[in-house]
Amino acid sequence: MKCPYCNAELPDDASFCPHCAHSLNDRKEVRAPRPYHRKIVIAALCAALVLAGIAIYSAANRACIYEADGAFLSYSDSEGKYGLVAAFFPGDIENQKPVKSKTVSQVVDEEGNTTVMIGVFRDGELLEDPEEFFGKVEKCTLTAKPEGDGTVSLEEPEYKEDFAPAARESDLIYDGNSGTNELCWELIMKNGDTLRLKQTFEVLPLEHQIFTADDVPMETIEDLEALIAKINSEAPSDAVVDVYLPPKTYTGDLSMVSRSFNLHGDPEGGTILRGSLSVNNDVPYNVLLSDISFEGQGGTGLSATASVYMTSCSFSGYDVGAVALDGGMIAVHDCSFTDNTVGFKYNSVRHNSFDDVFPGNTFTGNDIGVQFERLEGTIRIVFDGTVFEDNRIDIDNPIDYPIDTANAEFK
Amino acid sequence: MLYDYLTSVLEKEYNTVRVMKENERGVVILLCHKQSGQRFVFHRYKGNGDVYQKLLEISCPGLPQILEVAQKDGMVAVLEEYVQGDPLSLLLEADLFTAEQTCRIARQICQALWVLHSLGAVHRDVKPENVILRGDQAVLIDFDASRVVKSDKKEDTQVLGTTGYAPPEQYGMAQTSAQSDIYALGVMMNVMLTGEHPSQKLASGHLGRVIQRCTQISPGRRYKNVLRLIEDIR
Numbered sequence: 012m013k014c015p016y017c018n019a020e021l022p023d024d025a026s027f028c029p030h031c032a033h034s035l036n037d038r039k040e041v042r043a044p045r046p047y048h049r050k051i052v053i054a055a056l057c058a059a060l061v062l063a064g065i066a067i068y069s070a071a072n073r074a075c076i077y078e079a080d081g082a083f084l085s086y087s088d089s090e091g092k093y094g095l096v097a098a099f100f101p102g103d104i105e106n107q108k109p110v111k112s113k114t115v116s117q118v119v120d121e122e123g124n125t126t127v128m129i130g131v132f133r134d135g136e137l138l139e140d141p142e143e144f145f146g147k148v149e150k151c152t153l154t155a156k157p158e159g160d161g162t163v164s165l166e167e168p169e170y171k172e173d174f175a176p177a178a179r180e181s182d183l184i185y186d187g188n189s190g191t192n193e194l195c196w197e198l199i200m201k202n203g204d205t206l207r208l209k210q211t212f213e214v215l216p217l218e219h220q221i222f223t224a225d226d227v228p229m230e231t232i233e234d235l236e237a238l239i240a241k242i243n244s245e246a247p248s249d250a251v252v253d254v255y256l257p258p259k260t261y262t263g264d265l266s267m268v269s270r271s272f273n274l275h276g277d278p279e280g281g282t283i284l285r286g287s288l289s290v291n292n293d294v295p296y297n298v299l300l301s302d303i304s305f306e307g308q309g310g311t312g313l314s315a316t317a318s319v320y321m322t323s324c325s326f327s328g329y330d331v332g333a334v335a336l337d338g339g340m341i342a343v344h345d346c347s348f349t350d351n352t353v354g355f356k357y358n359s360v361r362h363n364s365f366d367d368v369f370p371g372n373t374f375t376g377n378d379i380g381v382q383f384e385r386l387e388g389t390i391r392i393v394f395d396g397t398v399f400e401d402n403r404i405d406i407d408n409p410i411d412y413p414i415d416t417a418n419a420e421f422k
Numbered sequence: 423m424l425y426d427y428l429t430s431v432l433e434k435e436y437n438t439v440r441v442m443k444e445n446e447r448g449v450v451i452l453l454c455h456k457q458s459g460q461r462f463v464f465h466r467y468k469g470n471g472d473v474y475q476k477l478l479e480i481s482c483p484g485l486p487q488i489l490e491v492a493q494k495d496g497m498v499a500v501l502e503e504y505v506q507g508d509p510l511s512l513l514l515e516a517d518l519f520t521a522e523q524t525c526r527i528a529r530q531i532c533q534a535l536w537v538l539h540s541l542g543a544v545h546r547d548v549k550p551e552n553v554i555l556r557g558d559q560a561v562l563i564d565f566d567a568s569r570v571v572k573s574d575k576k577e578d579t580q581v582l583g584t585t586g587y588a589p590p591e592q593y594g595m596a597q598t599s600a601q602s603d604i605y606a607l608g609v610m611m612n613v614m615l616t617g618e619h620p621s622q623k624l625a626s627g628h629l630g631r632v633i634q635r636c637t638q639i640s641p642g643r644r645y646k647n648v649l650r651l652i653e654d655i656r
Contacts, residue, residue, distance in 0.1 A: 022424045026478055027490040027501060029431040032455045032462075034489055038481040043536035044649065 078207040082109035094132040104130030112211035118219040118251040119187030128177035141178030150199045161190035189214040218250035224257040232263035276302035292316035315339040335359040345371040357386040382407040394419035425494035461504040471498035473543040473568040484534025507556035519614040530560040532648040548606035601641035608636020
């Protein structure tokens with residue numbers, strides 16, 4: 012080999028170049044370890060043992076904080092191993108499916124609400140009596156920490172039979188400005204342990220467009236058709252559109268296709284549609300209809316293959332006042348169906364997600380008040396506060412769809 | 423090849439400053455590199471170069487830097503750093519050392535011995551002549567008598583070391599070990615403090631007790647290792 016300093020030829024095993032007097036090998040610097048006096052070491056070891064003993068004792072008896080990364084937390088005590096599941100619907104609790112986040116859209120100036128809940132499992136099985144676990148809980152709170160300026164409000168969590176099998180439920184009220192919120196369930200156990208689960212609730216603000224007779228012509232059915240065309244072509248797809256009709260009588264048919272909007276009549280009465288309204292299943296959001304009098308001479312007043320929420324409307328003189336068709340569903344509140352062949356008809360494959368779909372309605376003088384021709388699903392339809400009077404058949408239910416008429420009034 | 427090459431180049435390119443030590447086993451010569459003027463110590467002796475070979479790859483403040491080791495036909499050639507300073511033996515001719523000075527030097531020698539012992543080697547010739555004071559740092563030199571400990575041997579085959587400093591086992595009573603260097607260091611400490619072998623006059627006080635433990639006849643009754651000894655040197 013050659014010396015890297017003077018280029019002299021050297022034996023391969025050389026560690027030193029005697030020509031230029033340079034060392035060639037790498038050296039490791041070695042120093043003796045710093046000695047410690049044995050007495051000090053022994054004392055330190057004893058102290059360490061004592062401290063370790065104290066630490067172990069303290070750890071064994073100390074209250075612990077169990078913090079879940081998301082909506083599921085495992086917690087054990089002498090009576091078993093528990094699983095806590097946070098979700099937004101009872102079905103998710105039942106399926107032991109933690110739901111870490113939920114996103115909704117809401118117009119900026121309106122409130123919305125949802126439910127937040129927690130369920131408890133022991134050894135993998137849903138606790139039939141959640142108080143078996145909550146009996147060990149000193150305090151259960153649900154708080155929201157908004158990321159931005161928006162806020163949400165939460166009820167104090169409590170057991171509600173309606174939301175069983177959830178062990179605790181809280182209603183969450185938000186608006187379009189609520190933004191992203193971190194929801195934190197905190198359970199302080201009687202033994203001092205703290206359990207925390209976290210969820211995220213996000214509200215995406217929606218633009219809100221309002222049309223009134225002061226903004227656009229609303230004198231005739233043609234004006235309304237032109238307005239619907241304008242909304243279809245100009246309104247942003249994620250905007251919520253409300254149309255407030257004046258107290259006028261419109262004659263003709265209207266069709267809501269490709270874009271949803273809410274249609275409001277005059278609350279004092281006087282907004283009359285002599286014709287039919289069809290709501291097509293292409294519309295992306297629920298449609299709200301209110302305070303409109305449908306007056307027909309045969310035919311169908313409202314046919315919906317989409318989701319319609321209807322309140323304070325009236326139907327009279329139709330073959331079918333309102334029908335939910337082919338996947339559509341209609342929730343009917345405080346409406347009246349008078350002198351129709353069929354007041355309201357279900358001919359849909361979709362089960363109704365509103366379990367109180369018929370509160371406060373009146374069916375008077377119809378050949379058939381409510382007809383269940385076709386409807387899939389098992390959610391019970393409740394006719395609380397509904398009055399049936401002078402119909403030939405109040406409820407025609409050949410498919411035996413589950414209904415509850417206990418609090419309906421039949422005259 | 424390395425042995426011949428090294429001796430040949432040293433002969434041609436280095437001047438002999440002086441012969442530092444010469445006996446029947448070999449010679450130690452102070453050389454000067456003609457080109458750079460640097461000084462080096464050159465050992466040539468009959469024996470084993472294993473300890474030097476181990477030291478070739480390390481550096482330690484209390485040991486000289488070994489630059490080259492070559493062996494041929496039972497002869498060992500070693501080139502090492504020249505440690506410029508005063509031998510402890512020379513200083514001892516002038517005066518004894520204080521307890522504080524003795525402790526400081528003894529601790530530094532202990533540290534050097536720890537490195538040596540951790541390589542599995544025993545110096546076997548710890549004495550004032552082999553300790554150079556380079557400024558505040560004591561450096562242990564001359565590993566010609568040192569050897570790598572072999573655990574299966576009961577006795578040393580050769581009597582090496584310096585009479586008076588060598589422990590009993592070095593005279594064939596048992597195999598030399600780290601305790602042999604502890605014995606010699608104990609003797610050296612006593613000489614630094616009293617000028618006498620501990621069997622003649624033991625240093626007084628705490629250090630006397632330390633020296634007494636270092637120089638027990640039975641190696642098993644001495645300090646177990648130099649780190650234990652450092653703990654007591656205060």
